[in-house]
Structure formats: structure tokens, C-alpha cells
Amino acid sequence: MSVRTLSINGHAVAMATGTTLLAAAREVGVPIPTLCHLEGLSPVAACRLCLVEIEGSGKLQPACLTPVAEGMVVHTDTPRLQDYRRTVIEMLFTEGNHVCAICVANGHCELQDRAVEVGMDHSRLPYRHPDRPVDLSHPLFGLDHNRCILCTRCVRVCDEVEGAHVWDVGWRGEHCRIIAGLNEPWGAVDACTDCGKCVQVCPTGALFDKADTTGEKHADPARLGALVRARARGQQTR
């Protein structure tokens, strides 16, 4: 195993080839906020929260995807990055309808946590109050599009881990929606095995267990990493 040495916010780091900047930073205790990334799922680099500055590179690079390289000098927390991250979070809050006080995920929501981390006390951008539906057709679970941040974790987990490929992204731009089957009610899609993985990995209260009420959703997305690792080792898992 060959090793690359680099600097992250002034910390000298030695990391195995192929390690992402995100993993490297976490290893040395440098936090980088993420949303679309989830260990165990393919990377999409879509939320742009984890962008970092690399000296000598004109462009910001997503830490969740960029591998370490020899001699890299990385800055993860410059004023510019802080401002851009806050703006990303503001964009997410304003493009949906996030009424935390009545949300199943209140207090256990990754979007909320990120907002706190980036210091978003209010949104500088205007709220857009889109008209979005709720799908309660599944017997066990619900999908509230108002809270969906289009991270596509549900799409990826259902396709890559459960193998059912129930979810897709429909339409484009501001009209993007997560769709079940061929844009059918979730409950009408036979392919769904009711495994609940999508609910577990959803960072917000968009996907939820119908048995949960306000503040009761305690998803544990990190368990997915354990599941995927166990499978890779051939250990019996569901």
C-alpha cells in the first residue's frame, strides 16, 4: 500500500493512496460538512458542501470525491468556503418548505445540524414556498417532498444496496423530484421490499416511518457503512 503525504489546514497527513480528502480530514480531526455523501454509497458530489481549496488548483474540489495526492496543500475552512457553505444551506432551506417544529426529524436532522455548523441563524435569500406534495401511499413509510433536499441517497441505497431501484430523479432543474417507479405512488411500486433503507439514510424528514410523529425519527445512516463493509467481507447481513 503506497502512501501520500499532504497538508490539511496545516496538519501534515500521511494517507493511503485512493483515500478521499474527506476521509483524510476526518482522520486528523478536521471536520468538513457533507450532505449527499454517505459511506457505502457511490459518490455524486452534488450538494457541494464539502468543497475545499487546494493550492495551485483554480477550482474548488469536492472533498468527498477527490483523492489525496502527494504534496497537496488543502484548506477546508477559509472565509470564502464558510460563506459558500452557508449559502448552500440557505439555498436548501429556501427551495423547500422546512417547518422544523412539526417535522418528524426535528432535532435529528442532518440539514438542521449543518445549518447550525455553518452558522446560519437566518436565511439571507428569500423563501420560495414551493407547492410540493406528500406521498403517503406506502403502508409503512411516507415521503414528504417539502423536506427533500434531492441528495439522492435514497435513490442510491435502493439501487446499490437493496437492489430494488424503486427511486429515480424525475424532471430537471428546480422541478426535480424524487419519483417512485415510473412516477407512481410509492405504495403502487411492487419492487419495494419495505426494507426501510431509504428511510434510514435520508438525511432529513423527507422519508419517514409512519409510526413516528414530530421529532421521533432517529435515522442512523452510519449503519449503512457497517452493512456494506460486512457484506464486502462476506458476512451474513440483510
Add this chain to the structure above:
Amino acid sequence: MTTLSQAHASPTPSSPSPTSVMRVRCCSSAGCLAGGAAELRQGLTAAVARRELQERVAITGVGCLGPCSQGPLLAIDPDGTLFAGVTAADADGLIAALAHRLQAVSAAEWEAPLAWRPAAGEQVDTGRPFFTRQRRVVLENCGLIDPERIEAAIERGAYEQLRHTVTDRTPAEVVDTIRRSGLRGRGGAGYPTGLKWATVAKMPGERKVVVCNADEGDPGAFMDRSVLEGDPHRVLEGMAIAAYAVGADQGFIYIRAEYKLAIVNLRRAIEQARRRHLLGAGLFGSPFGFTVELRVGAGAYVCGEETALIHSIEGQRGTPRPRPPYPAEAGVWGRPTLINNVETLANVVPILREGAGWFAAIGTEGSKGTKVFCLTGKVRRGGLVEVPMGTSLATIVSEMGEGCPDGAGLKAVQTGGPSGGCVPASLLHTSVDYESLQALGTIMGSGGMVVMDHSTDMVAIAAFFMAFCRDESCGKCVPCRAGTVQLHGLLQKHLAGDATAADLAQLEALCPMVAETSLCGLGQSAPKPVLSTLRYFREEYVARLKPGPTAAAAGR
């Protein structure tokens, strides 16, 4: 290689003979078709039949003749006289005039200018700068040959360079020639073509792919469409040569569904080339083979972005993905893939035929060859022009385009469409090359050039392009999906006169954020029209502001 006026004049027989023939070249490209060119051509064919002149007057369809804004156009050979605004009602009169000419008994009569004029149109003076300032390399056959007949292309040398390449040149030699020519990608970014070819050629892999990007999504741009409609074999030959150079055996042309005629002409051209063994397995007795398939896209702008285009070819949702890996490494089905624009590929044949040095002698230090532009907007003579790189914007707009009509005075020239910016009238002396345009905050782009006069509202222009990006965003990444909506909202607020200094400050802060954090080129360049109009026409934003909280008070 030729100027358009030269191209328009085929050799004139010095004296008439009973076997002298005349030819009417009818523009059958989309621009003129929209004006009734198909009916005109039918009328001409019928009139020729009525007079039993089939042996002496040939009616052929050709690609774009250039001054599209005046269509339908036709050119009459041997002298190459060009007429604009011709309608089906003019057909009989024209054929009568040609019949008269064919009865000429003296050289003087044969060479006398045609007395005929279209009822509502005019003869176009091919001595105007619109024609004389052009230099046709990419378009050398466009408007001259019948794109429906492979024989017409072959008469003008089509597939000669492919034969030469496959039989006498090594792939490395071809790559080196393209590199030395200095050709850069015409799809917008201007990446050195030789370098791209060399990279794909070096990639390991049994099977590689060549993709021709014919998605052409910029509003108002139709350069690639004109090439594909008017000279499809030129592009097929360029692709086959590229395939030989990089070691590919499979080709795709990704073309938008709206380009119906280009699709028909390309399908026919591929079939004709295949029948003649100019495409397919074992070309010219060598082991090299190359097949081309069309992939018709549903007309999403973002599908012109190379990784989205690859996904679309593969049958997936057309959304970009982060690079690296670049297509050269992992493209269509993970295979090393060369993606080039239509116009880039159309330059390959003349470069190989005339030599790298010849091509490199055209243009400027960093930008070689010619560029095709679609001159549109507030300009007297609009249409398709091909000029050497380094030509000034003033030459193109004021001289060739003959300036703005109605004497309103030129305000700015927009290049690069939704990814570009404006050049104000005061900088019109700027040379058209990649570096100069970039220094002004715009880009060469694929070739759209929109002329704006003093009646143009620059904030509205910025809002128009932002609305375009908002509509065309694929929605994958947050800054583009939500940022273009916020930017568009801010611009509309300015237009409505409801914006305060704080809104202007927010607009200015959001632009770099969206540009620097978006995943692909669409979001990265979406703020460009705003930044460019702010740079040169800031007063138009400021003049609209209403009193309100200042930037500092709003917390920015």
C-alpha cells in the same frame, strides 16, 4: 480556402454552345426552408419540366448560402449570381429568363447579367464585405454541393484524405499534424485538439469511441447545423480520420432532435458512405474499420456537456458527473472516448489536405484557423459567416454585417450565449480569438454573435440568459439548481424596479458563489452574462434601484 464570392462563381464558359448548362443552387437549409424554399424548388423543377429544359437547367438543393436573414436564397451558375427573397411565384419567370439566356448566340449575350429579378426580393451583391471578408475553410463546400448526393461531395475531394490517411499515414503522424496545426476545440472551451487526440491515443483499451458533439444548444446558434445540413460527409470523414488517429472503431453523432433536416441528411450520408465502403469494416483494404451511429437527444442544453452527453448515449439520465475521470480515460461505457465538436471535426480534412503549416498561418498566435459565426440581432446583414481568427468584432459587425438598422447605434455584441458575455461598442476593435474575448469577460463560445443596439436593455438581457440557465439546469447540484432561481429572481426584481442596493449586493455576491461551486460548466458559467453586464453597464442596474436598506444593513 476560397472566399465566398469566388466560391459562388464557378468557371464561366467563354462562349455559349448548344450543350451549355445552367444550374440553380437552391438553399435547402432550415433557415430558407422556413421561408418557403421547398415550394420554390418544386416550382423551379416544375417550370423546367414544362419547358423541357431538364438537359440544360439543373435544379439542385444546397446547404446554407450565407445571408440567411434574407431567405429564401438561390444562386445561379455558371456566374454564381445570388438572389434573395425568392418565392415560388418567381419560379416561372426565372426559368423563362434562363431559357432566354440559353438561346444566346454570342459570348456577349451569354455573359450579360441576367435581366430577371425576384418580385419581392433582390439580387445580392457578392462584392459586399459580407462575402469578401469571409474565408471559407469549414464551409468550403457548403452551399456549393448537393448534400443529398455523395457523388457531389466526392467530386470535391471527400474521403480522399481518409484514404490517404488510412493507406499512407501512421496514427501518430495524424495526431502530430493536428497538434502542429494549432487547432482548438470549437465547442466552446478551446481545448487544443491535438493534445486531446494524443491523450485518447495513449489510453490503453481495446475499444475506443469517437463522439461528434452536435447538440448545439446556444440560443440563436446554427453553425453546426449548417455544416451538417450542407456538407455531412465532411464531418463523417473528419470523425473517421480522428478514429484512425486515436485507435477507435466506433463513432456516435449526438444530435438534437430539433435538427430534423440535419438528421435526415446525416442518416442518408452515413448510408451512402457505408455502401461505398467509406465507413464500415476494413476500409481501403486495411484492418482499420469505423462505424457511425446517430444518437438523437431530446434537446436538453446540458446534454451538450460532455459527461451528460455520455450518460445520454448510454441511455441514462442526461446529467453531468464530476471530472476526473475525463472522457479520454473513461467515456461511453467506460471506454476511452474522444469528444469533439462538429466544427472542430470539419477542420480536419482541410488541415490534412493543405498541411498543418497552412492552417497555422491563418489566425493569431494562440487561435489558428477560421471560426464560423451566426451573426444575428440588430444587424443589417445577418447570417452565417466564416472569418479568420483575429478578425476584429468591428469588421464582423460593422463592416460585414453593415451595422445596426434604423441608425439606433450599436451598444454591445454578445458572444458565447448563456455561457458568455457582452462586449461594449467601445471595445469593438477587439480581435476575435480565445484569449482576447476571455480577457473581456466573455468567451468565443460555439459561434453565436448577437448584435445589440441602444434600444437593448442590458438587465433584461442578463435576465433572459439567466431564465435560460434556470430552465436548462439539470438539477443535480444545489448551487445551480437553486442558485439560478435565486439569481433570476433578483434580476426580475431589478427589472421591476423593486430592487434595493442590498439586492444588488446580493446579486454580486451570489454570482461568484454559483460560478465557483457548481458541478458542471452550465452552472459555472451561468453568472457570466450578469457579471459581464455589471462590468460594462452597471449604471443600468443602479439607475433602477429604489431607496432601501444598504448592503451593510442587510447583513451581507
